[in-house]
Amino acid sequence: MSIRKNRLKISEILQKGTTVPATQVMGWVRTKRESKAGLAFVEINDGSCFENLQLVLTMADAGLTDIISQLYPGTSLQAAGKLVTSQGGRQAVEMQVESIEILGSADPHAYPIGKQKMSYEYLREYTHLRPRTNTFGALARLRDMMAQSIHEFFHQRGFIWVHTPIITANDCEGAGKAFQVTTLDLAKLAASGKAPDFEKDFFGEPVNLTVSGQLEGEAYALSLGDIYTFGPTFRAENSNTSRHLAEFWMVEPEMAFADLEDDMELAEAFLKHLCRAALEKCPREMEFFRERVEPNAIARLEEIASKPFVRLSYTEAVERLKSSDEKFQYPVEWGSDLQSEHERWLTEKVFQGPVILTDYPKAIKAFYMKVNDDNRTVRAMDVLVPHIGEIIGGAQREDRLDVLTSRIQEMGLSPESLKWYLDLRRFGGVPHAGFGLGFERLIQFVSGMGNIRDVIPFPRTPGHAGI
Ligand code: 4AD
Ligand code: MG
Numbered sequence: 001m002s003i004r005k006n007r008l009k010i011s012e013i014l015q016k017g018t019t020v021p022a023t024q025v026m027g028w029v030r031t032k033r034e035s036k037a038g039l040a041f042v043e044i045n046d047g048s049c050f051e052n053l054q055l056v057l058t059m060a061d062a063g064l065t066d067i068i069s070q071l072y073p074g075t076s077l078q079a080a081g082k083l084v085t086s087q088g089g090r091q092a093v094e095m096q097v098e099s100i101e102i103l104g105s106a107d108p109h110a111y112p113i114g115k116q117k118m119s120y121e122y123l124r125e126y127t128h129l130r131p132r133t134n135t136f137g138a139l140a141r142l143r144d145m146m147a148q149s150i151h152e153f154f155h156q157r158g159f160i161w162v163h164t165p166i167i168t169a170n171d172c173e174g175a176g177k178a179f180q181v182t183t184l185d186l187a188k189l190a191a192s193g194k195a196p197d198f199e200k201d202f203f204g205e206p207v208n209l210t211v212s213g214q215l216e217g218e219a220y221a222l223s224l225g226d227i228y229t230f231g232p233t234f235r236a237e238n239s240n241t242s243r244h245l246a247e248f249w250m251v252e253p254e255m256a257f258a259d260l261e262d263d264m265e266l267a268e269a270f271l272k273h274l275c276r277a278a279l280e281k282c283p284r285e286m287e288f289f290r291e292r293v294e295p296n297a298i299a300r301l302e303e304i305a306s307k308p309f310v311r312l313s314y315t316e317a318v319e320r321l322k323s324s325d326e327k328f329q330y331p332v333e334w335g336s337d338l339q340s341e342h343e344r345w346l347t348e349k350v351f352q353g354p355v356i357l358t359d360y361p362k363a364i365k366a367f368y369m370k371v372n373d374d375n376r377t378v379r380a381m382d383v384l385v386p387h388i389g390e391i392i393g394g395a396q397r398e399d400r401l402d403v404l405t406s407r408i409q410e411m412g413l414s415p416e417s418l419k420w421y422l423d424l425r426r427f428g429g430v431p432h433a434g435f436g437l438g439f440e441r442l443i444q445f446v447s448g449m450g451n452i453r454d455v456i457p458f459p460r461t462p463g464h465a466g467i
Contacts, residue, residue, distance in 0.1 A: 007078075009048035018083045018093055025053060025095065026078040026103065028132060032071050034059065040068045044077065047137060050284045054086065054094040055079055067100055074106030074113060074132070120454050127458050128467050135292070138285040139455055142278065143443055149277035150230060150251055150439075153270060159226040159253060164213030166232065169205055170418065172215050173366050174411055177235045178208035179246075209234035212436060214252050215368070215421055218397065221254035221432055222424050228253040230439075238462050242451045243340065243388065245440060247460040254434035260370075260379045260396040263433035264356050267383050267392050268309050270437070271354065275301040278446045286446075294448020300386070301446065309354045314338075314377070317346060317357050337364045343389035355384045367411045368421075369395040371403055381435070388445050394435020401425040 006024045013020065027046035034040045038059045043052040057064050071077070079100040086094040112126050113133060123130040130136040151161065171178045183202040198206050213229035220227045229252045237244055253270075255262060278286060279301055290297040321332040321342055326349070330339045338357075346355050359377040362369070369378035383392035398404040404425055408415050415422065443455040453459040458467060 003078075006080075010044075010046050010051060010053045011049035013053060013083060013093060014049065014051055014091060018085055020083050023083065024078060024080040025055075027053070027076070029071050029073055029075045029077065029106075031073065032068075034068075040064075040071075042068075042071055044079075045132075045137075047131075050134070050138060050141075050288065051091055054091060055081070055097050055100075056094055057097045057100065064097065064100060067102060070102060070105065072106055072108040072111065074108075074111040076103040076106075077101060078103060120451060124453060124459070131457070134288065136454075138282075138288050139443065139447060139449070140457070142282050142285050142447060143439075143455070145281045146274060146278065146439070146443060146446065147230075149274055149281065152277075153273045154226075154228045154253065157226065159228045160220070160224050162213075162217060162220045162224075162227045162229055164210070164216040164229045164231065166210055167203075167207055168210045168216070169203070169207050170215055170421075171208060172210070172212040172368075174413055175211075177237050178211050179234050179236050180206065180208050182206075211235050212250065212252065214254065214434060214436065217252055217254040217434065218421070218432065219424060221256045221434070222428070222430065225256050226253070240462055241340075242453075243441060243444070245452055245456060245459055245461060246465075248452075248456065249439035250436045251439060252434060252436045254432065256430050256432045258396075258433045259431050260358065260381060260433055263394050263396060263435055264309075264311065264358070264381055267356070267381070267394060267435050267437075268354075271309075271383065271385075271392070272305050274442065275305045275446070279305070289447045289449075297446075297448045304354060304385075307353055309356050309383070310351045311356045311358065312346075314357050314360045317342075317355075320350065321345070335361050335363065340389040343384045344386065347384050347386040347389070353386070357382050357384060362407075365395070367407045367413060368397050368404070370398045371407070379433075383435075385445055387448070388441050391441045391445060392435050392437045394433065396431065396433040399425055399429045399431055401429070 007026055008020065008023045010025065027044035030043045030045050030052050032040060032042045040057040040059055042055040042057065044055060045052045057068055059065055059068060077100055079095065079097045081095045081097040083093050084096055086092055113129050131140055167181055184196055189196055210233055212233055213231060217227055217229045231249065232247055233250045234247050236246060253266060286298055315334065318332055318334050326345055328341055332342060347353065358381045359372060360380040361376060362371060362378045365378050365380050369380050371378055379396035381394050382390050385391045398407060401422060405415055405422060408418055440452050440455050444452055447455065449455050453461060
C-alpha cells in the first residue's frame with residue numbers, strides 16, 4: 001500500500017484552499033503552542049514550499065493528548081483532518097486534526113535546529129540539517145529554479161547540452177590548480193622513495209578532475225554550432241574567501257561562428273533572463289531574501305533586467321582605478337589582475353551596475369584566448385556585478401593554428417597533449433567564443449548571501465570536505 005497516495009503537499013493545499021475534503025499531510029514540526037482554551041497549534045513544514053501548515057489539535061481529545069506531549073521541533077508526523085479557513089494562523093487555511101501519528105521522534109535536548117536565530121557559521125556544522133531552516137530551504141528551491149531556467153534559456157535558443165568529462169588529462173585554465181586523480185598507492189610509493197610511474201596508474205597517464213568543460217565543449221561547438229555544458233568543476237585553489245569553492249558548478253556556453261561581441265550579447269541576455277526568472281518563479285523566496293538577507297535583493301534584480309550593461313576595456317578600467325581617490329589594499333598597475341576590491345569599486349561606486357571588461361593583458365589570461373593585433377591583449381571579457389565582482393569569464397578563442405601553437409609553447413604547455421585541440425583549428429576552424437558562469441556566484445548574487453559556502457548544499461573548501 002502506498003503511504004503517499006492520500007497525501008497532499010503543503011504547496012498543493014495552499015493552492016487548493018478549503019475546497020479539498022479531508023486529507024492527509026506529512027512533515028516536520030517547526031513549532032508548537034498550547035492555548036488556555038485547550039487547543040494545541042502545531043506548525044509543520046514539508047519542504048514543498050516556503051509556508052508552514054498550522055495543525056489545530058484539541059488537547060482534551062483522548063486520541064491526541066498523549067501524542068501532543070511528544071511533539072517537538074524536528075519531530076516528523078503524518079496527520080489527517082479537515083481543512084478550514086484559518087482563524088488566526090499565518091495561512092489562509094489550517095487543518096483541524098482528526099488523527100495524527102508520529103513518524104520519527106526528535107530529542108528536544110539534542111536537536112540542533114532551534115527556533116532562536118542561528119548564525120550561518122553555526123549552521124555550517126550541520127550541513128545535513130540546515131535545509132530544515134527557512135533560509136536553506138529557500139536557497140535549495142532557488143538553486144533548483146535557476147538550474148531549470150538555465151536549461152530553458154539555452155533550449156529556447158537551440159543550444160545543445162553537452163556532457164563533458166569530469167576526469168580529464170588537460171588543465172584548461174593552465175593554472176596548475178587541478179586535483180590529481182590516481183589509483184597508485186601513495187603510502188607505498190612514499191615508503192619506497194621512488195617517483196610515481198604513471199604508466200602503472202589507472203589511465204596510464206596523470207589525470208585530474210576538470211577545472212572547466214570548455215576545451216571539450218569547443219570540440220562539440222565546432223561540429224554542432226551552439227552548445228553548453230553545465231556540471232561540477234574542481235579547483236585546488238588555496239583561497240579561503242567568501243567567493244571561492246574547491247568544488248563548484250559552472251555553465252559554459254560555446255558558439256561557433258561568433259566573436260567577442262556575440263559573446264557579450266549572449267552573456268548579458270543570459271544574466272537578464274536569470275534575474276527575471278528569479279523574480280517571476282521564486283517570488284516568495286525573493287521576498288524572504290529581501291526581508292532577511294539583503295534589503296536591495298529585489299530592486300537590484302529588477303534594475304539589472306532592464307538596464308544595459310556598461311562595457312569598458314581593461315585598460316580604461318585601470319586608468320579609472322589609478323586616478324581615483326579610493327584607498328585600495330592592492331595597488332593597480334596595467335598588467336596586474338584586478339582584485340575583488342577593484343571590481344567592486346567599479347560596479348558599486350562608479351557604474352552602480354554590471355560592467356563587462358574586455359581586452360585583458362594576455363599574460364594574465366589563459367592560452368586559448370584570441371590575441372589582439374596589439375599583441376599585448378586578448379579578446380577576453382569578464383562580467384562583473386556589484387557585491388560579487390567577477391561572475392562570468394569568457395573569450396573569443398584563438399582560431400589561428402600557428403598563433404595558438406606558439407601560445408601553448410609560451411605558456412609552458414605541451415602541444416603534443418593538446419594535439420586534439422589543435423586539430424579543431426587544423427580541420428575547418430572557425431571564429432568561436434564562449435564563457436563560463438559560476439553557478440554559486442549567481443546564487444550568491446541573486447539571494448544576497450554573503451558567503452559562497454552557504455549557497456551550495458555541501459561546500460568543499462581547503463580543509464573541509466566532510467558532509
Ligand atoms: O574565469 P574562469 O576561470 O573561466 C573559465 O574557466 C573558462 N574556461 C570559462 C569559459 O570560457 N568557458 O571561471 C568562470 C567562472 C568565474 O567567472 C566565476 O564565476 C566562477 O567560474 N569561478 C568560481 N566559482 C567559485 N569558486 C571558484 N573557485 C571559482 N573559480 C571560478
Ligand atoms: Mg576568470
